[in-house]
Amino acid sequence: MAPLNEEQLENIRNERKIQIMRAALKTFAENGIKLTKISLIAKEAGISHGLVYHYFKSKEEVLYESLEWAMELNETHEYLNELSKMSVSPLEKVRQFTKYALSSSKSENSHIFRVIQHLENTDGIPSHILDFTRNVGIMYVEFFIPIFIEGQEAGEFIQGDPEEIVGLFLTIISGVMADDPDFWHENMDRKIEIFMRMITTR
Amino acid sequence: MAPLNEEQLENIRNERKIQIMRAALKTFAENGIKLTKISLIAKEAGISHGLVYHYFKSKEEVLYESLEWAMELNETHEYLNELSKMSVSPLEKVRQFTKYALSSSKSENSHIFRVIQHLENTDGIPSHILDFTRNVGIMYVEFFIPIFIEGQEAGEFIQGDPEEIVGLFLTIISGVMADDPDFWHENMDRKIEIFMRMITTR
Amino acid sequence: MAPLNEEQLENIRNERKIQIMRAALKTFAENGIKLTKISLIAKEAGISHGLVYHYFKSKEEVLYESLEWAMELNETHEYLNELSKMSVSPLEKVRQFTKYALSSSKSENSHIFRVIQHLENTDGIPSHILDFTRNVGIMYVEFFIPIFIEGQEAGEFIQGDPEEIVGLFLTIISGVMADDPDFWHENMDRKIEIFMRMITTR
Amino acid sequence: MAPLNEEQLENIRNERKIQIMRAALKTFAENGIKLTKISLIAKEAGISHGLVYHYFKSKEEVLYESLEWAMELNETHEYLNELSKMSVSPLEKVRQFTKYALSSSKSENSHIFRVIQHLENTDGIPSHILDFTRNVGIMYVEFFIPIFIEGQEAGEFIQGDPEEIVGLFLTIISGVMADDPDFWHENMDRKIEIFMRMITTR
DNA sequence: TATGAATGAGGTTTCATTCAT
DNA sequence: CATGAATGAAACCTCATTCAT
Numbered sequence: 001m002a003p004l005n006e007e008q009l010e011n012i013r014n015e016r017k018i019q020i021m022r023a024a025l026k027t028f029a030e031n032g033i034k035l036t037k038i039s040l041i042a043k044e045a046g047i048s049h050g051l052v053y054h055y056f057k058s059k060e061e062v063l064y065e066s067l068e069w070a071m072e073l074n075e076t077h078e079y080l081n082e083l084s085k086m087s088v089s090p091l092e093k094v095r096q097f098t099k100y101a102l103s104s105s106k107s108e109n110s111h112i113f114r115v116i117q118h119l120e121n122t123d124g125i126p127s128h129i130l131d132f133t134r135n136v137g138i139m140y141v142e143f144f145i146p147i148f149i150e151g152q153e154a155g156e157f158i159q160g161d162p163e164e165i166v167g168l169f170l171t172i173i174s175g176v177m178a179d180d181p182d183f184w185h186e187n188m189d190r191k192i193e194i195f196m197r198m199i200t201t202r
Numbered sequence: 203m204a205p206l207n208e209e210q211l212e213n214i215r216n217e218r219k220i221q222i223m224r225a226a227l228k229t230f231a232e233n234g235i236k237l238t239k240i241s242l243i244a245k246e247a248g249i250s251h252g253l254v255y256h257y258f259k260s261k262e263e264v265l266y267e268s269l270e271w272a273m274e275l276n277e278t279h280e281y282l283n284e285l286s287k288m289s290v291s292p293l294e295k296v297r298q299f300t301k302y303a304l305s306s307s308k309s310e311n312s313h314i315f316r317v318i319q320h321l322e323n324t325d326g327i328p329s330h331i332l333d334f335t336r337n338v339g340i341m342y343v344e345f346f347i348p349i350f351i352e353g354q355e356a357g358e359f360i361q362g363d364p365e366e367i368v369g370l371f372l373t374i375i376s377g378v379m380a381d382d383p384d385f386w387h388e389n390m391d392r393k394i395e396i397f398m399r400m401i402t403t404r
Numbered sequence: 405m406a407p408l409n410e411e412q413l414e415n416i417r418n419e420r421k422i423q424i425m426r427a428a429l430k431t432f433a434e435n436g437i438k439l440t441k442i443s444l445i446a447k448e449a450g451i452s453h454g455l456v457y458h459y460f461k462s463k464e465e466v467l468y469e470s471l472e473w474a475m476e477l478n479e480t481h482e483y484l485n486e487l488s489k490m491s492v493s494p495l496e497k498v499r500q501f502t503k504y505a506l507s508s509s510k511s512e513n514s515h516i517f518r519v520i521q522h523l524e525n526t527d528g529i530p531s532h533i534l535d536f537t538r539n540v541g542i543m544y545v546e547f548f549i550p551i552f553i554e555g556q557e558a559g560e561f562i563q564g565d566p567e568e569i570v571g572l573f574l575t576i577i578s579g580v581m582a583d584d585p586d587f588w589h590e591n592m593d594r595k596i597e598i599f600m601r602m603i604t605t606r
Numbered sequence: 607m608a609p610l611n612e613e614q615l616e617n618i619r620n621e622r623k624i625q626i627m628r629a630a631l632k633t634f635a636e637n638g639i640k641l642t643k644i645s646l647i648a649k650e651a652g653i654s655h656g657l658v659y660h661y662f663k664s665k666e667e668v669l670y671e672s673l674e675w676a677m678e679l680n681e682t683h684e685y686l687n688e689l690s691k692m693s694v695s696p697l698e699k700v701r702q703f704t705k706y707a708l709s710s711s712k713s714e715n716s717h718i719f720r721v722i723q724h725l726e727n728t729d730g731i732p733s734h735i736l737d738f739t740r741n742v743g744i745m746y747v748e749f750f751i752p753i754f755i756e757g758q759e760a761g762e763f764i765q766g767d768p769e770e771i772v773g774l775f776l777t778i779i780s781g782v783m784a785d786d787p788d789f790w791h792e793n794m795d796r797k798i799e800i801f802m803r804m805i806t807t808r
Numbered sequence: 809t810a811t812g813a814a815t816g817a818g819g820t821t822t823c824a825t826t827c828a829t
Numbered sequence: 830c831a832t833g834a835a836t837g838a839a840a841c842c843t844c845a846t847t848c849a850t
Contacts, residue, residue, distance in 0.1 A: 008850085012813070032323075035236050037840065048815050053842065055813095117381075158396070168393055171385055172378055179319075179377035183369075191370055194360070197400045214830085240824060250832045252826085261824065416809085438641050442845060452811050454847085463845065521785075525636075562800065571789075572797055579785035580778055583723075587777055595774055598764070602803045614829085618834070643819060654836050659821065 017055050020045050021066040022108070028063060029111035032118045033125070038062075063115075064129050070112040071136060076100075080143055090151030091200060094144070094169075098192050101173055102184045110177060117178040141166050148199075157199050169199055219257050222247050223268040230265060231313035234320045235327075240264075265317075266331055272314040273338060278302075282345055292353030293402060296346070296371075300394050303375055304386045315379055339376075343368050350401075359401050371401055421459050424449050425470040426512070432467060433515035436522045437529075442466075467519075468533055474516040475540060480504075484547055494555030495604060498548070498573075502596050505577055506588045514581060521582040545570050552603075561603050573603055623661050625651050627672040628714065634669060635717035638724045639731065644668075669721075670735050676718040677742060682706075686749055696757030697806060700750070700775075704798050707779055708790045716783060723784045747772050754805075763805050775805055 023045035027036045038059055042049040056062045071077075079100055083093050104110045116133045119125055144166045151157035158165065176184075184191060225247035229238045240261055244251040258264045281302060285295050303312070318335045321327055346368045353359035360367065378386075386393060427449035431440045442463055446453040460466045483504060487497050505514070520537045523529055548570045555561035562569065580588075588595060629651035633642045644665055648655040662668045677683075685706055689699050710716045722739045725731055750772045757763035764771065782790075790797060 009812070016813080030323075031325075032234065032237075035234075038842085039840080049841090050816065050843085051814055053844095057842095059841070158399070160392075160396075164389070164392075165396070168396060171381060172374060172397075175377040175379075175381040176374055177377075178381075179373060183373055187366065190362070190366075194362075194367065194370055194400055195374070197360070198396050199399070201404075211830095218830090239822090251824090252832055252834095253830080255825065256830070413809095420809090436638065436641075439638075441843090453845090454811055454813095455809080457846065458809070525638075562803070564796070564800075568793065568796075569800065572800055575785060575789055576778060576782055576801070579781040579783075582784065583777060583781040591770070594766075594770075598766075598771070598774060598804050599778075601764070601805070602800050606807075615833075622834080644821085645819075655820090656822085656837065657835055659823095660834070663821095665820070 013055070016047070016051070017065075018069070020047070020052055020055055020062065021069050024062050024066040025070055025111040025115060026108065028066070028118065029114035033063065033115075033122045060126065060129075064132070067112065067115065067129070067132065074112060075109055084143070084147075089156060090147045090154060091156040091196075093147055094151070094199070095192065095196055097144075098173065098195060099188065101177060102192065103188060113174055114178050117174060137170070140170055144170070155201060158201055165199060172198075215257070218249075218253075219267075220271070222249070222254060222257055222264065223271050226264045226268045227272055227313040227317060230268070230320065231316035235265065235317075235324045262328075266328075269314065269317065269331065269335065272317075273334075286345075286349075291358060292349045292356060293358040293398075295349055296353070296401070297394065297398055299346075300375065300397060301390065303379060304394065305390065312379060315376060319376060319379070339372070342372055346372070357403060360403055367401060374400075417459075420451075420455075421469075422473070424451070424456060424459055424466065425473050428466045428470045429474055429515040429519060430512065432470070432522065433518035437467065437519075437526045464530075468530075471516065471519065471533065471536065474519075475536075488547070488551075493560060494551045494558060495560040495600075497551055498555070498603070499596065499600055501548075502577065502599060503592065505581060506596065507592060517578060517581055521578060541574070544574055548574070559605060562605055569603060576602075619661070622653070622657070623671075624675070626653070626658055626661055626668065627675050630668050630672040631676055631717040631721060632714065634672070634724065635720035639669065639721075639728045666732065666735075670738070673718065673721065673735070673738065676721075680718060681715055690749070690753075695762060696753045696760060697762040697802075699753055700757070700805070701798065701802055703750075704779065704801060705794065707783060708798065709794060719780055720784050723780060743776070746776055750776070761807060764807055771805060778804075 020041065024036075024041045027041050027044050031040070036059075038052055039049050041062065042052050045052075052062065056065065079097075083097060086093065086096075088096075101110075101113075116136065119130065119133050141163065145162050148157055148162040148166055152159060152162065222243065226238075226243045229243045229246050233242070238261075240254055241251045243264065244254055247254075254264065258267065281299075285299060288295060288298075290298075303315075318338065321332065321335055343365065347364050350359055350364040350368050354361060354364065424445065428440075428445045431445045431448050435444070440463075442456055443453045445466065446456055449456075456466065460469065484501075487501060490497065490500075492500075505517075520540065523534065523537055545567065549566050552561055552566040552570050556563060556566065626647065630642075630647045633647050633650050637646070642665075644658055645655045647668065648658050651658075658668065662671065685703075689703060692699065692702075694702075707716075707719075722742065725736065725739050747769065751768050754763055754768040754772055758765060758768065
């Protein structure tokens with residue numbers, strides 16, 4: 001029988017890699033970097049541990065590629081894009097984002113945030129990975145700074161160094177996302193309203 | 203030399219246990235449950251790793267006894283006691299507590315919080331321990347509820363279900379404590395002021 | 405297209421086997437038995453690793469069949485044949501052979517010697533293979549004995565039991581071949597002259 | 607009961623390390639670097655594999671320290687020392703050394719030479735180890751150069767670049783040592799006499 | 809016939825736990 | 830009570846071998 005053609009192989013390969021990366025992100029998010037065993041990732045992906053090494057050189061590479069992949073496809077990017085185009089007030093934009101972040105905090109989408117959170121508390125992570133994730137954080141900060149400035153000018157947000165305020169706000173959100181995700185599902189709107197008071201005037 | 207009497211031996215034994223538990227809490231707090239090695243605890247305590255097993259049956263038992271011990275003597279209790287007796291406004295009490303919590307987040311005192319945080323993200327913790335730690339949380343909530351009610355009556359705090367608001371506030375604090383402790387040391391007062399806006403009226 | 409007939413298929417099959425065996429010998433020679441990975445042989449042969457298992461049952465079988473094949477067609481046989489027919493002195497014959505052996509020690513031709521060398525230092529090789537390779541050694545000894553006797557009669561070679569002297573000479577040559585092959589390329593003629601002094605009269 | 611005192615511990619530690627290094631050298635010599643499994647070393651030393659890691663950080667460190675240790679205590683050093691002080695002819699010195707080298711080729715003493723031989727044919731050996739072993743080789747060459755020069759002046763040895771001749775001689779000896787050690791035990795004196803002819807005049 | 813995806817045994821290394829002293 | 834030597838289970842990773850296509 002003829003071997004599979006290049007396209008079919010490419011499909012299998014991609015599917016498998018994604019299958020593994022999805023499982024990896026989930027497992028890294030739940031267990032932290034060091035505690036995630038390759039065997040767990042493999043079990044989560046429904047494959048043998050050996051196959052993980054067919055597609056990735058090492059656990060480290062699984063982590064790194066999974067992060068890259070998740071960043072690329074992370075809906076949050078799209079979401080930020082849409083958000084920046086919406087014709088609503090800066091206040092509303094931030095409120096929407098907060099809701100989005102906290103409501104997704106149990107979904108696949110949030111795994112990457114939790115993994116990044118873990119990364120920062122873990123020793124011995126290669127610097128190229130740390131650089132990568134730090135850039136992600138910086139990207140968020142830079143996305144929100146103009147929105148905050150606009151909000152300050154409109155009198156919606158408190159005064160002060162926008163970078164500092166945005167940093168504080170995102171730090172707290174990410175700290176909270178890593179925490180118990182169920183907490184936020186009950187009465188979410190009310191909770192978010194309280195949360196937002198930190199940065200809103202009025 | 204006369205042999206030590208029963209009581210003296212018991213004292214020495216207790217001293218040692220405390221020495222180990224103190225070291226254990228610190229190490230568990232910094233590294234998480236699974237990543238904490240007995241040898242690290244022993245080194246932190248300045249003893250041999252073998253000795254740990256004279257006083258505790260297993261790593262798990264070190265963890266549980268350390269938690270129990272820390273809860274019993276946690277200064278935070280004392281601090282809460284003092285706080286409740288202070289003749290300052292509810293707002294000021296909460297501000298003080300917030301500052302205390304965040305500024306201690308690198309001190310011995312905060313270890314227990316971080317360990318509890320770790321516990322909740324770790325599988326296979328026996329339920330009696332989890333119950334135990336959950337009670338800690340409930341205790342805090344119950345401590346602050348009357349203070350919040352008082353503050354609401356004085357018009358200092360926002361209106362709403364006090365239990366819910368206190369829960370939200372403490373959840374965010376604990377999420378934030380598990381995060382990078384250094385973040386809070388810079389400009390702490392300003393950051394706390396922003397943080398407090400969540401619950402204060404204007 | 406008409407299907408290939410039985411003979412053509414057999415030819416293709418043989419071509420492939422030879423292609424694999426040639427690659428295997430080289431790889432075994434360079435890396436030793438246990439350290440040679442099937443994937444390396446496959447890469448050297450320019451095929452997929454899976455295909456190796458169509459032609460051979462196991463890595464072991466690749467080794468054995470490769471050895472047998474190489475022995476059958478080893479150019480050295482031809483070379484020895486030519487050598488025996490040359491009308492030069494025994495001394496010159498041995499010198500030529502020595503040069504041939506050492507200069508080929510990086511060529512395909514020498515792979516089999518190096519593999520045999522490896523075999524002798526490897527545990528768990530089935531005895532029929534070991535017998536087989538030992539016979540190779542004996543064959544060489546027997547080839548050279550008459551030449552040495554002739555040389556001794558001509559006063560070119562030192563006196564003594566020819567079998568012992570030939571054994572010694574070949575042992576040293578084979579020990580030396582397994583060593584760094586580059587060493588011999590520099591100043592080869594001078595080195596060989598020194599080497600030959602062992603057995604020549606002055 | 608009181609713990610062992612420092613001296614007793616030191617004794618145990620040293621004994622164990624030596625026990626492991628002795629086993630390691632033997633195993634490395636017999637199987638090569640890559641093929642030597644820690645479990646084999648442990649079995650040869652009669653201990654558990656875990657204990658090897660109590661005394662050495664890694665397989666690599668076992669190798670390196672074993673080599674260092676073997677070099678330090680290698681009788682060959684002493685032997686060379688004695689040799690240099692003997693009042694015999696250079697020819698006799700070299701003959702003695704040859705005999706010593708070949709007769710020890712199955713003893714513990716020779717393991718180090720075989721290990722070094724393996725090292726040179728193995729990829730991925732850290733350069734500090736290679737440097738170390740190369741220095742060993744250079745040391746031997748430098749030891750023998752003056753003896754050869756003296757021998758040349760006395761007309762005992764063949765003329766030519768002493769460094770080259772010594773290099774050739776030692777290369778052949780080491781190649782031969784790595785080979786079948788039993789071969790040399792029979793009729794050793796006669797074989798050595800033939801071997802020596804390479805470099806002697808007369 | 810040919811490919812490479814998939815598996816799992818086996819090797820290295822770490823570390824909780826036991827135990828002789 | 831105290832030490833650290835010793836063990837072995839379990840994690841990472843490699844690679845011979847099988848198998849669907």
